[in-house]
Amino acid sequence: MNDNNVRMTYIGRIHELPSEVQETMQWATEATAKNNGTTLTLALNYGSRSEICGCGALVVRRPDRRGAPARLLAGRPAAGGRHRGGGWTSTTSPTRSNTRLMPDPDLVIRTSGEQRISNFLLWQIAYSEIFITDRLWPDFRGIHLLEAILDYQHRERRFGGLGESFTDEDLDTLQPAAEVAEEIATKLTPKQLTPR
Numbered sequence: 001m002n003d004n005n006v007r008m009t010y011i012g013r014i015h016e017l018p019s020e021v022q023e024t025m026q027w028a029t030e031a032t033a034k035n036n037g038t039t040l041t042l043a044l045n046y047g048s049r050s051e052i053c054g055c056g057a058l059v060v061r062r063p064d065r066r067g068a069p070a071r072l073l074a075g076r077p078a079a080g081g082r083h084r085g086g087g088w089t090s091t092t093s094p095t096r097s098n099t100r101l102m103p104d105p106d107l108v109i110r111t112s113g114e115q116r117i118s119n120f121l122l123w124q125i126a127y128s129e130i131f132i133t134d135r136l137w138p139d140f141r142g143i144h145l146l147e148a149i150l151d152y153q154h155r156e157r158r159f160g161g162l163g164e165s166f167t168d169e170d171l172d173t174l175q176p177a178a179e180v181a182e183e184i185a186t187k188l189t190p191k192q193l194t195p196r
Contacts, residue, residue: 001028005037011098012046013054041102048122051098099124107152109145111137129155 001008008028015022025044104124108117113134117125131148133140 001032001040002035005035006032007035007037007039008032009039009041009101010044011041011051012044013050014044016045039102041099043120046098046120048119052123104128106157107131107148109133109140109148111135111140127157127160129157 008025008031010025010029014025017025099121102124104126105121105128108121108125108128108130110116110130110132113132115132129152131151133144133148135144
């Protein structure tokens with residue numbers, strides 16, 4: 001790793017791994033800490049639901065000494081009902097604690113034709129582009145990575161919006177909602193259930 005200037009990091013519930021594994025991981029982290037080329041992050045004992053739940057627990061305040069119940073540290077309305085910021089938001093969420101030093105992925109490559117996320121980086125990939133290939137992971141090579149990158153380069157990143165290519169003129173070409181509902185009722189509903 002040092003010969004290639006690679007820094008090793010880890011995400012997951014590392015504290016649950018056997019101590020000898022943790023010691024090896026700590027050694028690798030320290031031995032490569034000054035490398036600044038590529039960062040290789042291994043997800044060990046990792047699950048995104050667990051990550052989000054763990055971070056949610058960090059957001060909840062413990063009961064105070066008088067025994068008052070725990071409260072969620074989200075923004076609360078101030079006097080007059082105006083919202084006051086603070087707590088857990090999409091940009092400051094402690095869910096990012098496992099990946100706080102890493103940018104969110106731009107591209108997720110899903111091999112084996114799988115069309116699911118599989119509990120991996122659920123928070124972080126909210127706006128990632130997904131490339132699905134039927135190629136199995138052991139057969140995935142550099143040329144296939146280039147194929148995924150080329151596909152990615154031709155996409156319009158919208159981050160939840162409509163994108164620059166969608167204009168008011170496009171509204172005129174949309175199929176009316178009543179027609180869509182009828183199409184669903186006649187083509188997707190079994191004949192015996194079709195309304196008369």
